[in-house]
Amino acid sequence: VAMRSTAADDETFDHDAVDTPSSASSTPEESPSMKALLLFTRPEGILTVSQAVEIAEVPKPVVSSNSLVIQIQAAAMSLEDLYTAIGRRPLLHISPTPTNPVIPGIDFVGRVADDAAAASCKDFKAGDVVMGCLPPVRVRHGTWAQYLVISPNNITKVPTNWTRSQAAAFGMSALVAHAAIQIVFPENTTTTRKQVLVGVVGASGCIGSLIVMLLAHKGAHVVAVCSEENSNFCKEQLGASHVATRESGGLACYRANDEGRNDKRPLDYVIDCVGGNRVEQDAAKALKKGGHFITTVGHGPEPFGEGASGGIGRGAVMAAKALRSRMVGDYSYTLVSASPFGIASKLENMANQVNQCTDGKGPPMRTNTVAANDMIAVREALDSVAKHTSGGRVILDFSVFDE
Numbered sequence: 001v002a003m004r005s006t007a008a009d010d011e012t013f014d015h016d017a018v019d020t021p022s023s024a025s026s027t028p029e030e031s032p033s034m035k036a037l038l039l040f041t042r043p044e045g046i047l048t049v050s051q052a053v054e055i056a057e058v059p060k061p062v063v064s065s066n067s068l069v070i071q072i073q074a075a076a077m078s079l080e081d082l083y084t085a086i087g088r089r090p091l092l093h094i095s096p097t098p099t100n101p102v103i104p105g106i107d108f109v110g111r112v113a114d115d116a117a118a119a120s121c122k123d124f125k126a127g128d129v130v131m132g133c134l135p136p137v138r139v140r141h142g143t144w145a146q147y148l149v150i151s152p153n154n155i156t157k158v159p160t161n162w163t164r165s166q167a168a169a170f171g172m173s174a175l176v177a178h179a180a181i182q183i184v185f186p187e188n189t190t191t192t193r194k195q196v197l198v199g200v201v202g203a204s205g206c207i208g209s210l211i212v213m214l215l216a217h218k219g220a221h222v223v224a225v226c227s228e229e230n231s232n233f234c235k236e237q238l239g240a241s242h243v244a245t246r247e248s249g250g251l252a253c254y255r256a257n258d259e260g261r262n263d264k265r266p267l268d269y270v271i272d273c274v275g276g277n278r279v280e281q282d283a284a285k286a287l288k289k290g291g292h293f294i295t296t297v298g299h300g301p302e303p304f305g306e307g308a309s310g311g312i313g314r315g316a317v318m319a320a321k322a323l324r325s326r327m328v329g330d331y332s333y334t335l336v337s338a339s340p341f342g343i344a345s346k347l348e349n350m351a352n353q354v355n356q357c358t359d360g361k362g363p364p365m366r367t368n369t370v371a372a373n374d375m376i377a378v379r380e381a382l383d384s385v386a387k388h389t390s391g392g393r394v395i396l397d398f399s400v401f402d403e
Helices: 045-052 079-085 115-117 164-184 206-216 229-237 279-285 312-325 345-356 375-387
Strands: 034-038 053-059 067-077 107-112 128-132 148-152 155-158 197-201 222-224 242-245 267-272 287-295 331-335 366-369 393-397
Touching: 045 053, 045 197, 045 375, 053 375, 067 164, 067 375, 079 164, 107 164, 115 206, 128 164, 128 345, 155 206, 155 345, 164 206, 164 267, 164 345, 164 366, 164 393, 197 206, 197 279, 206 222, 206 229, 206 345, 222 229, 229 242, 267 279, 279 287, 366 375
Parallel strands: 197 222, 197 267, 222 242, 267 287, 287 331, 366 393
Antiparallel strands: 034 053, 067 107, 067 148, 067 393, 107 128, 128 155
C-alpha cells in the first residue's frame, strides 16, 4: 500500500519554540472549533473502519480542572484503535451515533497549548512538547484531532532529539512493553540474567522492538521472530542474539537442526506481540517445561467461536487459559496489558531506558506518516493497518491543519 508521507515524519521538535495559541485568547463571540477524524457509526469489522471514518469540524474541547489542553502535532494509528472502534474492546468501547460521534485514537505527541490551564500544573508550561496516551478506559474524545484535554498524569516531556514519529508511537507501546518486561525482569531485580532465553514474536513491531531492545540491554539472550525482511533490523538495531524468521518456520522450527533434532536450549519465556492460537502452539514447541508464555494480544477466535472474540467470551477464555496453565499445563500463560495507573512515570522511565540503549536517539521504530487532512491516504493507511501491511506504525500528521 502506497501511503503519502509528509515532511514531518523525521522532524525533531524545537523545544524552545512556543507557537501554539492559548485558548484564553478566544473572545466570547467566538465558537472555537477544530478538525478531527470521527466515527458516526460503528463499523462492522476492522476492514470497514476506513470507510466509516470521516473528517469534520467539531467543538474544541473545554479544559477542566487539573487537566491540560494539548495541541496535537501527530497521533498514532494501531490495530488497538481499530478493534476498539468495532467493539472488540468492550471496556473501552463507546458506540458512536450521528449526533454523538466518537474520535478514535490513543497515542499522541503535541504541545501544551493553554497558559491558564498550564499555570495550575507545576510540571508543565505552555509550549512544552509532550507525548502520552489516553488511559485504557472508555473515552469518547480520542487523539485523532487537533486538540485534546488530558490529565498531566498521562503525559511526559519528549526527550531532546526524538522525532515526531517516535514520540507519537511511543505511549501505549511503551506501557505494554513495560508490563511484559516486568515479568522477565521485575523492578526489584538488580542483577542481569545473561542466561535467560526469551523469544519475542512480532519483534519488529513497535511493542516488540521495545521489548527486544530493552531485554537485550538488560542481558537477556533474545530470539527475535520476524520476517526475513526485518531480520537485520532486529539483530543490528535492536540487539537480538538470534533471529528465527517466519519464512523458516519461526519458533516452531527454532530448536530443530538440519536433521530435525532439537539441538538448542528451550526458551524460558516467549512474549507474543502478534496474537492467535498458532503463535501459542508454536511457542509450546520452543518453551522449556515450566516456561512462561506471555501475550500482549491474546487468542484468535478459533477454535472457541466468534463469541469468544469479544466481550465476556474473550475475558473468560483468557482467564480459563491462565488458570489451566498453572494447574495442568507445561508452561504458564499470562495476558499483559497497559495499566491505567502511573502512566506518566512509566513513560518517563521507559524513555530513559530507551535513550540509554540508543545514546539519546530515541526508539528505533519503523513508522509511516500520512497527512490527517488527506482522506484518501488516511483510508489507505487504515486498510493497511487492518491487513498487517503497513510496514510500521502509521502516524497521522495533524500539523497540516496549522499551515
